[in-house]
Amino acid sequence: MARGEEAMIERIRRSYSAGGAAGENLPAGARLITGIGDDAAVLRPAAGRELVLTCDQFLEGAHFLGNVHPPDAVGYKALARAASDLAAMGARPQVFLLSLALPREKTGRWLDSMARGMARAARELGIALAGGDTSECRRVSMSLTLLGDVRRGTGVLRSGARPGELIFVSGTLGAAQLGLEILRRGLARERRWRPLLRAHLYPRVRLDLGEWLAASRLASAMMDISDGLSTDLARLCAASGVGARIYAAKLPAARVPAELARRGLDPLELALDGGEDYELLFTVPRRLAQRLLAPRVRHALRRVGRVPLTCIGDVTRQRRMVLVDARGRSRALLPRGWDPFRIGHPRI
Amino acid sequence: MARGEEAMIERIRRSYSAGGAAGENLPAGARLITGIGDDAAVLRPAAGRELVLTCDQFLEGAHFLGNVHPPDAVGYKALARAASDLAAMGARPQVFLLSLALPREKTGRWLDSMARGMARAARELGIALAGGDTSECRRVSMSLTLLGDVRRGTGVLRSGARPGELIFVSGTLGAAQLGLEILRRGLARERRWRPLLRAHLYPRVRLDLGEWLAASRLASAMMDISDGLSTDLARLCAASGVGARIYAAKLPAARVPAELARRGLDPLELALDGGEDYELLFTVPRRLAQRLLAPRVRHALRRVGRVPLTCIGDVTRQRRMVLVDARGRSRALLPRGWDPFRIGHPRI
Secondary structure (H helix, E strand, O other), X not given: OOOHHHHHHHHHHHHHHOOOOOOOOOOOOOEEEEOOOOOOEEEEOOOOEEEEEEEEEEEEOOOEOOOOOOHHHHHHHXXXXXXXXXXXXXXXXXXXXXXXEEOHHHOOHHHHHHHHHHHHHHHHHOOEEEEEEEEEOOOOEEEEEEEEEXXXXXXXOHHHOOOOOEEEEEOOEOHHXXXXXXXXXXXXXXXXXXXXXXXXXXXXXXXXXXXXXXXXXXXOEEEEEOOOHHHXXXXXXXXXXXXXXXXXXXXXXXXXXXXXXXXXXXXXXXXXXXXXOOEEEEEEOHHHHHHXXXXXXXXXXXXXXXXXXXXXXXXEOOOXXXXXXXXXXXXXXXXXXXXXXXOOOOOO | OOOHHHHHHHHHHHHHHOOOOOOOOOOOXXXXXXXXXXXXXXXXXOOOEEEEEEEEEEEEOOOEOOOOOOHHHHHHHHHHHHHHHHHOOOOEEEEEEEEEEEOHHHOOHHHHHHHHHHHHHHHHHOOEEEEEEEEEOOOOXXXXXXXXXXXXXXXXXXXXXXXXXXXXEEOOEOHHHHHHHHHHOOHHHOHHHHHHHHHHHOOOOOHHHHHHXXXXXXXXXXXXXXXXXXXXXXXXXXXXXXXXXXXXXHOOEOOOOHHHHHOOOOHHHHHHHOOOOOEEEEEEOHHHHHHHHOHHHHHHHHHOOOOOEEEEEEEXXXXXXXXXXXXXXXXXXXXXXXXXOOOOOOOO
């Protein structure tokens, strides 16, 4: 029964046998009873935990370009961005399912390379492949389902921000968009810009940080920045029924080389509206915020990967977003990040 | 913040408010803590249950035709076929996530109608929409994730069939493919053939039967017939390390009107190789099989929807599939059902 679909599944499964991430090495949480090869995966949930479930599409032409993005980055990023949704809840991913539709010409080397990239992300993030399905399509279409868990009652929602709280982000902002712009403008041919592609191609996922912020109950609201700070902050504000004041000078904007800045790549704009950074955006009550700087916490933060945390503003009662520039002048901050259905948005 | 993506999500959410299937009316099992609108859904698993997780893509051009299939049928079927994977494990679906990518011209009426069809399936099947994501794409791409549960240790796998056991199917076989052929050949314009489209457009899912077969421990192996009996039986045999002998005369083949039969639509071929019936294929130890006909069981079967069950053959030690015709002659039964990657397979 060397059928096409079975052959594809076998190619994918093979990528995991080296690292053993196809079901055997699950972290704490749920236990995988039945993995790849049956109609569905069966898991035994751990006591005292809640399940966290998300799915995420990754489509050729919408989220990546078949002839520009290396297949191993496509695989890596597809899983990383889905895992980031769980990080944003403070959850720990356990297993994932992969729905994959490919044109026939991509079922060979392209698939092997994509599957290797995805398996590498799975190993790094400690997630086991538990199943999925395959079919044929003119353009690559992937959908990933992630199931994770979180200690009962500690999952952090978008809706918990209260006026007066401080707004934090992890890492730097705009680096992923900078990488995308380099690709878009055909600059990736120049070797010197290639290191700047990394944040776009292989995003880091803040799993440890998210889990720690949830477990320590420091974050009152949290989400990941996938569509740009300005758009995602607007979503967090809407869910919480609050507004926000952001200080431009405080934003941890990614450094833009002078030559690229001269070509119109503005660090502030990238930091505000650039998508796919997958950093965490979270709010912290003022009295707890000082603990983020306490030695004990800084020690804990070292354990979760020395992620820089930056206070970028505060939550306001008035339901609008304001940007304060370096000279103290305020202007409205509008959501200008990634929205696939907004008219005029530059498609990748 | 009347953004495109939010507007789409709102259109989908609205379809559920009438029937209340968006998170409020969950059956027994898991309890939905956080549904639509956050980074991920949060659920509290029920004690003594195992989780069953599946995902399923439904793609324009591969699984349906944008200009042929009515949008409400696209929505209905996308959810039904995913639920069938859980029925095949004996599990009860609880929640689903919808990943949806649409071309802009389908974000209005088409989306409304599709969402209504899906909401109807959700109500009938008792499944709550718990989240998802949307994006833009040239052709419709959907991926559904279903999470359900099953009493600990009772999930039925494909791998449990043993030599000597009897092979059963539910319902009739070939009806869905017959409907597809009517569509393909442009016959749906004739009113008289339209009732025959039903099995193709709005497949029934054997949730109650699957759950009962699992709970009663009558089925030793089970799967749903999505790609045609000949292909799916081959998969069950491979997973169990056995073979099968099928009696052509016993197959519950869908009736084909004489006029369509004259056009080359053969009931036996449709029953063996036709896809998308979503009936259950299962094996039963001989000593238990008699119980399937006992009055008490027939009473239970009435409760699970008066589904006809037919014994179509038996499991053999020799690892090959054999078809016995009405005159007792045997020939090899080859998997000729739906495989999207098999060369020469007629694409829809």
